[in-house]
Amino acid sequence: xxxxxxxxxxxxxxxxxxxxxxxxxxxxxxxxxxxxxxxxxxxxxxxxxxxxxxxxxxxxxxxxxxxxxxxxxxxxxxxxxxxxxxxxxxxxxxxxxxxxxxxxxxxxxxxxxxxxxxxxxxxxxxxxxxxxxxxxxxxxxxxxxxxxxxxxxxxxxxxxx
Numbered sequence: 486x487x488x489x490x491x492x493x494x495x496x497x498x499x500x501x502x503x504x505x506x507x508x509x510x511x512x513x514x515x516x517x518x519x520x521x522x523x524x525x526x527x528x529x530x531x532x533x534x535x536x537x538x539x540x541x542x543x544x545x546x547x548x549x550x551x552x553x554x555x556x557x558x559x560x561x562x563x564x565x566x567x568x569x570x571x572x573x574x575x576x577x578x579x580x581x582x583x584x585x586x587x588x589x590x591x592x593x594x595x596x597x598x599x600x601x602x603x604x605x606x607x608x609x610x611x612x613x614x615x616x617x618x619x620x621x622x623x624x625x626x627x628x629x630x631x632x633x634x635x636x637x638x639x640x641x642x643x644x645x646x
Contacts, residue, residue, distance in 0.1 A: 553608065556608050557631075
């Protein structure tokens with residue numbers, strides 16, 4: 486347990502999914518009537534808090550393949566292979582990775598896949614050309630993939646009296 490150097494009250498910082506820009510530059514306190522003065526990236530605003538839970542300052546980002554260059558394909562046959570998808574989607578640009586989504590237990594295909602392109606324009610072209618097409622005996626739906634959610638494996642620091 487740390488003691489705040491400004492007010493001599495106990496202070497707690499714990500991890501959570503909601504990141505602050507720079508949690509080390511702010512003052513945190515557990516007192517509900519205490520105003521914590523945030524500096525630096527919080528632009529000097531005062532926060533009334535009972536406890537602030539801060540996560541990592543920056544989430545990891547795949548610099549080589551930004552989220553907008555990844556497409557999601559659903560409606561695939563359960564027998565569709567990654568090689569077949571690579572062959573079908575490679576005319577639209579350079580593909581860096583193909584991943585078919587499988588069930589955890591049986592490792593059987595769920596009829597969905599992610600395809601990573603090297604650039605955003607290739608992904609948009611594949612979306613435009615392949616959405617609603619008949620592939621491997623089924624009509625497929627293609628869309629730009631949403632960014633990955635942060636992992637749920639955050640560690641909490643318990644408060645000790």
